[in-house]
Amino acid sequence: MVINTDLHSHSGYAGGVGTISLENIEKTMTLKGIDIFGTGDCLHPKWNKHLKNILIEKENGLFSLKNSETDKRFLLQTEIIITVDIKNARKIVHTLIFFPSFECVDKVTKCLESYGMKNTVGRPFLKCNNNIDVSNKLEKILNLDDLIEIVPAHIMTPQGVFGSNNPVYSMKEFYGNVSDRFKAVETGLSADPNILNMIPELDNISLISNSDTHSAALNRVGREFTSFDINKPSYDSIINCIRNRKILKTAEFNPEEGKFFLTGHRAGKKDHNDSYCVFSPKNTPPTKICPICNKSLTIGVLEQVKKIFDMQIKNINPEDRTQLKRDFVSTVPLIEIIAYTLGIKTVLSPKINSIYRDIIKTIGDESKLWFNSKSDIQKRLSGVVDDILISNIIQVKDGCFGFSPPGFDGTYGDLVIGKKIDFNNINTIFCNPNQTVNIENNQKKLY
Ligand SMILES: [Zn+2]
Ligand SMILES: [Zn+2]
Known part of the structure; x- marks a missing residue:
């Protein structure tokens, strides 16, 4: 079983x-x-x-x-x-x-x-x-x-x-x-x-x-x-x-939603006010220093894992690697998909709860949403909830979603359904106009 x-x-x-x-x-x-x-x-x-x-x-x-x-x-x-x-x-x-x-x-x-x-x-x-x-x-x-x-x-x-x-x-x-x-x-x-x-x-x-x-x-x-x-x-x-x-x-x-995916400093941090910065590995300032507050950046998982790979692969012949097969499904909590579809910021609304329960009554429990086939989910939910919500669930099952920006420095990523977000080119310094920043050659400041 x-x-x-x-x-x-x-x-x-x-x-x-x-x-x-x-x-x-x-x-x-x-x-x-x-x-x-x-x-x-x-x-x-x-x-x-x-x-x-x-x-x-x-x-x-x-x-x-x-x-x-x-x-x-x-x-x-x-x-x-x-x-x-x-x-x-x-x-x-x-x-x-x-x-x-x-x-x-x-x-x-x-x-x-x-x-x-x-x-x-x-x-x-x-x-x-x-x-x-x-x-x-x-x-x-x-x-x-x-x-x-x-x-x-x-x-x-x-x-x-x-x-x-x-x-x-x-x-x-x-x-x-x-x-x-x-x-x-x-x-x-x-x-x-x-x-x-x-x-x-x-x-x-x-x-x-x-x-x-x-x-x-x-x-x-x-x-x-x-x-x-x-x-x-x-x-x-x-x-x-x-x-x-x-x-x-x-x-x-999804790791992109996780709180430490990319490198950066969040808004609200000491000396930051509402300014923040977030970088994909190739755009992190080489000094690893925050251009806003001049302290060390919180290094994200994506950057860290590349560093660990570089260190470990030095001692290994890549062709000798044999790896366990690891099956997994990438998910977004269903109430977050419902909240996104309704355009509601908090997941604690009674309306979201009632739609959630309608879905669970129909499919059994939330794990089935991820493990059952697309056609099965589509068939069961048809007529039970709005078609746009069904389409958003199916797009998440298909991997057609992302986070803009992804999570960084203790903040969760912001969900976007219907397209993938290219997180390899993120280079954002969002700045309060009253704040001075130290900008590296390739970086731009946004207001
Ligand atoms: Zn812990
Ligand atoms: Zn900072």
């Missing part, structure tokens, strides 16, 4: 947006077609206690809400932040851990506390001295239980192992030898298999996708997910698929 999993989330204890309720999450999972969801923050004492109160184990390592009559399941998961001083600066890397049982969570918590981890925030910090120290500490955790799985999280964002903050050019440089035991990495919102296929070190590693949601909203839960084909759902069967590289496919948020 095919199951859809979204195995990275956060509770209200991880800071950021609001609080999460697994009861609400369960309702959203039903609409989105997610079968198994990561609990988030399961090391945090209060969230851990809450999880123990509301969850009951149904299959090995899979839990449901106590009074639930649905087949929706939860899997124990956390993200930790590992920090190491590299080249005289701190490197921060988010890392996922999956657990087969509450007993195992308790064992790992004790072990991490013995390393000095302060378990006071949802996403706790583990301070390490260097990559050998990271490796030793993670090895000890992995050795606590055969079924614990460690997965580097959203690897291309600034807080991912290949992120642009204090960059490293191989997993080993940060994680040390324990990286040989990693069987998967998480793509994150700003990258997809097309981008990660560039990195030779990942050629034989599974790619998994998760939403990293902090809320139960329809455009957050399951905005990325991973499908597995398993005989019977259980924690072991999912972990075995990851270890044996049996990922059926991933559903990917």
Whole structure:
């Protein structure tokens, strides 16, 4: 059977947006077609206690809400932040851990506390001295239980192992030898298999996708997910698929929409007012300095991945590369497509919600929108919703969409349906007329 999993989330204890309720999450999972969801923050004492109160184990390592009559399941998961001083600066890397049982969570918590981890925030910090120290500490955790799985999280964002903050050019440089035991990495919102296929070190590693949601909203839960084909759902069967590289496919948020796709500085940043700048890799100023505020630009994923490729390919014969086949679909959250079609800026309108529910009633759940054929979707939705909306959904399924501008420096990309946007030539300095800018030879200022 095919199951859809979204195995990275956060509770209200991880800071950021609001609080999460697994009861609400369960309702959203039903609409989105997610079968198994990561609990988030399961090391945090209060969230851990809450999880123990509301969850009951149904299959090995899979839990449901106590009074639930649905087949929706939860899997124990956390993200930790590992920090190491590299080249005289701190490197921060988010890392996922999956657990087969509450007993195992308790064992790992004790072990991490013995390393000095302060378990006071949802996403706790583990301070390490260097990559050998990271490796030793993670090895000890992995050795606590055969079924614990460690997965580097959203690897291309600034807080991912290949992120642009204090960059490293191989997993080993940060994680040390324990990286040989990693069987998967998480793509994150700003990258997809097309981008990660560039990195030779990942050629034989599974790619998994998760939403990293902090809320139960329809455009957050399951905005990325991973499908597995398993005989019977259980924690072991999912972990075995990851270890044996049996990922059926991933559903990917388009990287161009992700918050760190291109290089730039967003409006509203210190000394920026409403001015911003955004560059594709070939147009980034060679100094990597922002022409508006004169500080270092936030380097985007596209630029970063090219740099990693250049560094890794030096030691490899490109003809020797054999790569796992990675099936995926590129998606846009359905409520964003509806909002775009109606010309409404916020996705929280009751009108959008009512159209969303009409569509789901007709097709079953949102995952079917991406996995079923175009003709099937067209046939089912005909007469149920407006033809323009159906045409926009089909165009997204066809890949005929883009973002103008794409995401950069912490801002999401702005959706455009009906054409592709050439992101290779972006060279924009949008400037408040009162602001002075340092312009490189080839760059133009826009007002
Ligand atoms: Zn993270
Ligand atoms: Zn700036």
